[in-house]
Amino acid sequence: MxxxxxxxxxxxxxxxxxxxxxxxxxxxxxxxxxxxxxxxxxxxxxxxxxxxxxxxxxxxxxxxxxxxxxxxxxxxxxxxxxxxxxxxxxxxxxxxxxxxxxxxxxxAWFADEDRVRKTFGLLKKPVVQLPSSRELTCGICFEAFHRGSIRSAACGHPFCCACWEGYIRTSISDGPGCLILRCPDPSCGAAVGQDMIVMLVSDEDNRKYSRYLLRSxxxxxxxxxxxxxxxxxxxxxxxxxxxxxxxxxxxxxxxxxxxx
Known part of the structure; x- marks a missing residue:
């Protein structure tokens, strides 16, 4: 016992x-x-x-x-x-x-820069070459926009500002996963960094993102x-x-x- x-x-x-x-x-x-x-x-x-x-x-x-x-x-x-x-x-x-x-x-970077870039979506150059026309088609809503209203990550995939904002805002609302955000194109692994987030979403969403980054x-x-x-x-x-x-x-x- x-x-x-x-x-x-x-x-x-x-x-x-x-x-x-x-x-x-x-x-x-x-x-x-x-x-x-x-x-x-x-x-x-x-x-x-x-x-x-x-x-x-x-x-x-x-x-x-x-x-x-x-x-x-x-x-x-x-x-x-x-x-x-x-x-x-x-x-x-x-x-x-x-x-x-x-x-x-x-x-890691000095051991194999190319491997690190590929793994984490830090592309050296775009994988998509945009046409020189004044209007471009958004890859999400498929509407035509003046190229000044189109934004791309390092990959070059074109999306309108409104679709970008919705995509990023939803990710931030879902939680800390927004810190590993990638291009909305399903076939693309290009990283979406804080520079694009600052440019495309509201001050409130930017504050949330910054808090998640500090939390990390x-x-x-x-x-x-x-x-x-x-x-x-x-x-x-x-x-x-x-x-x-x-x-x-x-x-x-x-x-x-x-x-x-």
């Missing part, structure tokens, strides 16, 4: 298994709540922050505000854009796929963690050297930690 301690241990394991999302892929999504409420509440509590500060020397991290995280994200995007001589939109796409690791992006930087980046109620909630690792994890779904207090 199992001892009482063994029964308690078994119950503890079962409890962890039943804790929905504790180590699941949906953990980060639960933290932010629904797609309509994706702002992070970075509250202030001096006592809690002091406890985190006390662990800083041992754990080698710094505490950042949301604005600091945004700045670091911008710096990473600028770094990749400068070194690889590509647009900031293309840099964002690559960084997201490589979990916001600048070094991994550089390594926090969730996917191996150097970024969230401290909640003075414990460490890690998206990428289960433990940071002795600091306890909590799986709180809707935190009211939080700060961001950046691992050095």
């Amino acid at each position: 199992d001892s009482e301690d063994d029964m308690h241990d078994a119950n503890d394991v079962e409890s962890m298994d039943d804790d929905e999302g504790f180590y699941s892929d949906e953990m980060g999504m639960d933290y932010y709540g629904s797609d309509d409420d994706i702002d992070v509440d970075f509250g202030e509590d001096n006592e809690g922050i002091k406890r985190i500060e006390a662990s800083r020397a041992e754990n080698n991290f710094i505490i950042l505000k949301e604005s600091d995280i945004k700045q670091r994200q911008e710096e990473d995007i600028t770094s990749v854009s400068t070194v690889l001589s590509i647009s900031r939109a293309a840099s964002s796409i690559l960084l997201r796929y490589y979990n916001w690791s600048v070094s991994e992006v550089h390594e 930087y926090i969730e996917d980046n191996k150097k970024v963690y969230v401290a909640i109620d003075y414990d460490i909630w890690s998206i990428n690792q289960p433990l940071i050297r002795g600091l306890h994890i909590t799986s709180i779904r809707q935190p009211k207090v939080g700060v961001l930690l950046y691992i050095l």
Whole structure:
């Protein structure tokens, strides 16, 4: 017969298994709540922050505000854009796929640039040559438009601004999948970056897209963690050297930690 301690241990394991999302892929999504409420509440509590500060020397991290995280994200995007001589939109796409690791992006790019471009839809030149006529036909609604009202991704497939807007807006409404948006042509894998999104959709949709991009930087980046109620909630690792994890779904207090 199992001892009482063994029964308690078994119950503890079962409890962890039943804790929905504790180590699941949906953990980060639960933290932010629904797609309509994706702002992070970075509250202030001096006592809690002091406890985190006390662990800083041992754990080698710094505490950042949301604005600091945004700045670091911008710096990473600028770094990749400068070194690889590509647009900031293309840099964002690559960084997201490589979990916001600048070094991994550089390594993959210089090892095989053509392979990286093909994999992530960063084309060097259009695959469609548009006629020189004043009017072009939209590939979605099949209406004729003045070429000034037609937009294309790097592939060159022509779509009117209204169809582009509807396509992008629907993708943003569906959630973070908008960060891996591709050309509307089913046969095309050309990436649609933030530069086109800024140009084609409303300010509100642009803000949502930017929040999803920041959310990706926090969730996917191996150097970024969230401290909640003075414990460490890690998206990428289960433990940071002795600091306890909590799986709180809707935190009211939080700060961001950046691992050095």
